[in-house]
Amino acid sequence: MSLFGFGPGCDIDFELNRSGNRKQVEVIEDGKKIEQLVYYDGEDVGGTIHFKLKKPGAKIEHQGIRLEFIGQVEMYYDRSNHHVFTTLSKFLAYPGEITENFSIDFNFPSVDKPHESYNGANVKLRYFLRVTIIRRFSNITKEEDIFVHTLSAYPESNSSIKMEVGIEDCLHIEFEYNKSKYHLRDAIIGKIYFLLVRIKVKYMELAIIKREIIGDNAQNETETVAKYEIMDGAPVKGESIPIRLFLGPYDLTPTMRDVQKKFSVKYYLNLVLVDEEERRYFKQQEIVLWRKADMYKSKQERSDQMQVYESAQDQLRNQLEKQHISDGQNKNKIANNRVRHDENGDLLNNGDDSDDEEE
């Protein structure tokens, strides 16, 4: 970095992907699209650094050339204070002078990369290589970002989300998502069962909401990542509406919890019903997103995603219907359940404003 624009100059280029087979992701930084290479935890980070003198024949004296691998959390509101959670460094050259263009190979073996790279609204988690030509007055540095994907194993427990919510004498629904934890290419399969409908529903949609939380809930940023219409028109009591939402097309990250005690990223499914007077009724439910290793779907997985979700309770209800148990009895059974509150003590919210509002 030449402070005043004069003095000896040297261009530094990283060449990390020599074989060219490493996956890349597109990252938007300062409004520009940049391709970044993807690394996984425990992988070597290595390559070649090319030094090129700006003026051929010029000389650059230095006190050594250092290469660092850094992982850090950056807060946008506090640019000066980065939280570095990983550093590795090595000297590439002893003090001397650069007289001609040259290249140096390097390798950090089995680097720990505990977190997923993240570019949020207010926070950024990044990994980068920094090479520094140490000089007496002004160092020459060059950084190269890499993008880290953290892969998770299949979650040990992955229960479905099932809930009965409603507004007294107005709307009672029971919804069910097949899992609580989804990988990023997963499909959310579920259904909504209408137990009581006294409002004129116009449509229903499922939204994915991303919430970025910094510090101890000190700063929150909520963003609707997806809106997906799942029902057109007004259902009547007894209707069951299927849900199938593929996560693939959306820009999602794994759920992150208390990363370095600095920030979290959480995802919610927001079920929204809109009535003919444009009133919105909604219920948010957190889901956990994780990144799965193999990127291609197995045939089994594909056909799993094609199934219309049928919950245990549905099966029971179908049985009841087949046994011709009268409507009245059925209703009683449901009525007993319906005052139950969900774990947050929330009933389905009825808000005239947007579904993005704070809880």
Next chain:
Amino acid sequence: MPPTNASNTHNMASTSSNLTQDKQLQDAKVSIKTDALLMKKSLDKIELLDGIKHASDMLNKLSSIAKMNNVDVPMQLSPKNYYEIYMNVTDELRHLETFMIDEFQKGFKFDDLYELVQYSPAIIPRLYLLITVGTVYIKIQEYSRKIILKDLVEMCRGVQHPLRGLFLRNYLLQCTKNLLPDCVVSDNEEDGDINDSIEFILLNFSEMNKLWVRMQHQGHTRMKEKREQERKELRLLVGTNLVRLSQLESINVDLYSSTVLPRLLEQVVNCNDEIAQEYLMECIIQVFPDEFHVKTLEMYLKACTNLHEDVNIRNVITSLVDRFIKTTVKLDTDETATEQQATIFDIFSRQISEIISSRPNMAVHDIVALHTTVLNLAIKCYPDRIDYVDKVLEITDTIFNNMNLDHIQSNSQVSKELIKMLKIPIDLYKDILKLLRIKYYTILYEHLDYVGRKTMCQYLLNNALENETKIESPDDADGLLQLINPLIVDSSDKPADYEQDAEDFIEEQTLVARLIHLMQSPNLDEQFLIINLARKHFGAFGKDRIRYTLPPLVFRAYELAYNYKQTSEQDEKWDKKCDKIFKFCFQTINALIKAELPAELAFRLFLNGSQVLCEIAYENCENILYEFISQAIALYDEDIATNKFNSISLIIGTCQKILHIFGEENCDSLRQNCVNRAAKLLKKPDQCRAVALCTNLFWNCKPRHSDGVSLRDAQKVNECLKKCVKIAAQCVDTSAQFELHVEILNYYIHYFEMQNENITIDMLNELIAKIKQDSTGLDKSQNECQMILEQFDRSLNYMRKKSIVFDGILF
């Protein structure tokens, strides 16, 4: 606000909504064209994803809010307009489908297309595309057909808006046409089998039906009529499901009765909507083959008992029965024929009663109509089972009895339906005698009021006449006459103010008269019984009626007498029988006289009877014959006031024919009576002519006891003719006199030629001279005179030709 104003505002509102509808429709069509063009351009460049994106934009016009010219427009289209857009869009979608199939077959693969189209955030375009891609996958066998079909039909649940949902599911049906698995066992499990197809259609059907029914309950009550109209426009969409089911060849009777029909009926019954139920029940009847219906009749009819009260069950049952009537399928198996099992008729009969008892508020006329359909079935499908017919009628009778319905007012709907019912056996059997074998026919018919019964009688008689039904046994005749009682008798329930058009009355009585001619037993004795029976029925109930009914009876009796004569060789007692017949006739004709009917009728009947008698000429018929002719003469004397000349002519003519039967005494008496009456006629020309006629009584008649030699009283003839000339001379009118002379001349010529020795050539000459003299004073310009002169000339010519006979005539 006064009602007029209210309706005005309403009209204005609806006009403006029509305007916006039209505009929306036009805008949408333009927009669809643009999108379709872009789609096809992309496809030309093999850019499938872009193509799909444009297709999605195009499909967006079927959504509740469509983007047109980059503005979100809430779409409010009538079913008709929505249909138009739907047709436009799905037409264009076919390009996409064809493209995909072509490219796939060329080997171009696009992974996860089925998933990809589901990324669309708007549900309507998403599901249309999903169906399109799904069917492409099935066609190129890219993925399990079974799973795709199941998935498509389930995912469509997302559209709960009736109109949009119905069309979406219709698209699903359209696309999967010919793609549904149609085999009982599949080689490849993923392909699915017939059960999967059934599940697929049944689910789609019940969802569509629910949407369709739901339309009824949306919107304002005052729009009910319009809504029902719209629903009727959409019913075909729902019915298509049933058509698809019926097109599956693997559905056999067993599968139909165990799975398909029970599930269909469950949906139809549970939806509890009269429009849907009426249409769908009818639809089931129409689309599935007859043998299915035969096997599942009981189930179907049981479902009918559970239909909504407002469903016009009549129409449904009638359609079903019509189906059975027209079918060529054997209704009952051989086991049922041997009464091991209930026949189709039994099932109908029982279930119809169930249906009726399930509807306590059912109108009586509808009940009757229902039984009418069953009756129709019984007669058409079981032509030999009169007991079936009886059963239906008995049930109907019981219903009337339970309701205490009697003298059912004509013009009431019940009466109309009952008459319709009672006409069926008449129409179908084309043999009214069969009705007499149906015990409850008459019983049921008695529930009608007087007018109703009369209507039936006429119908019945017309049918008998049309089909020329022969009534051969006295019992049948008796039964039939009882049946048509209202035409014969003044019933006790005849309304006091009952008035009938004279023409109608005549028409009605004429029918009865014509019926008499259908009564014809091959056994003569029985025929006589029949005639007697009829006579008893016609009795003395009103002179208006017997005027029409007794004369034919008399003629039938005459006819019978002829028949006896023909069989006289086999029947020793034929004389006595004939005697009985004529006594019967005599009494019958006298009954007419007693009823004070115009005497002319009885007069002529007596004369006619006299002639018949003399033709049959059985032993000892003289007395009765004398009774006949003398009664005629008595009537002439006492009761015939006008046209006496004609009547005496008839008497004279008859006497001339019958005189030979009589002995001397009766013969002379009759002759003398005739001459006396002839001479006493009022007008001279009549006297003259009648006396001239009497000459026939004395010439060429064969009195019975003269052993075949004709009794020719030349003297009397001559006397009569002389008398004629004398009377003619008394005529003042010369042209009348002239005419009479010409006529008398002809008598003279006749008797001269017949060698009446009392007639001489001089007499002829004298008369001719008189005529010639008369003719000079005549006004020959008159037509009448001309004719008489011509006649005279012809007479002269006649004599000229036979100049040998008429030798000495002075021409």
